[in-house]
Amino acid sequence: MPRTVLIAIDASPARTAIVALARRYCRPDEHELHVLLAIDPSFAVHRSPGLFSAEELDQYPAACDEQRQAEQAMAQALQALREAGFTCVGSTEPGQPVEVIVASAQVLDCELIIMGHRHLSRLGRLLDPSVSSKVIDRVQVPVLVAVAEG
Template sequence: MSTLLVAVDNSLIARKVTQLASEQALAQNADVVVLCCVDASYAGPGSTLIIEAGEDPGDFGAALDEQNTAEAAVRMALSVLHAHGVRATGRVVAGESAQTIVAQANEVNATMIVMGRRHLSSFNRLLKGSVSAAVIERASCPVLVDVRDVKQVKTA
């Protein structure tokens, strides 16, 4: 059984990535682990929060801080995957994004990482660095990066 690791955040890009992951999971008969990284300085107790699929996103309440926002993003992705019949669990993990994505992919023996790209300007890429480029450089499995423009994708 293969496992896809899907990196999401609280953005429109995450919705596209979740849809792409759903298509890939069904095509590959793969399980999915949805991951959202949070800055370690904002993390609550414990470094990893495991979330199961199948819960109603309406029960999540308002996101009040970074960890709650990350949890809501993972739960929303899980609800989409679950609705498409994809077996999925979620994780909120504290740490630097690229390192955490690669480490979690290794931990779950992911056969593929699915993530988005923010289309940073040259200045912001220099200032902040590209998470997707860093993951591609470090990952030991294939990385599928959705590079379509968010404006071209219809949201449900």
């Protein structure tokens, strides 16, 4: 039975490094990959991907754009992983990233989480630790962190 790996991405260019790390350390015949993108609830227009109504586009243009970017990032990540031979599923979930990642890791009973890391200043880390730091503190499985250049 394939072992489950949770890959937490966002819509930033850093997702490329996260997907590359998954392709490097996971094996298509050994791992089932679950790609997760948490989207701020205030930008989650609806749960199902696809077209937006004229009313949604008119009333919530920024939210529609944010959700569209999230859906595009998910599609690109899934395509890259499937091209490498992986069995994978993806979901875009509304919620705060730490909460969504931790809850998904528990539900999936995953053996590994792969995610990115933002470079914060010392003051920034003190005032608000990174998402990856918060996840590491709350899960009982290894977390492999992709550090994007830049």
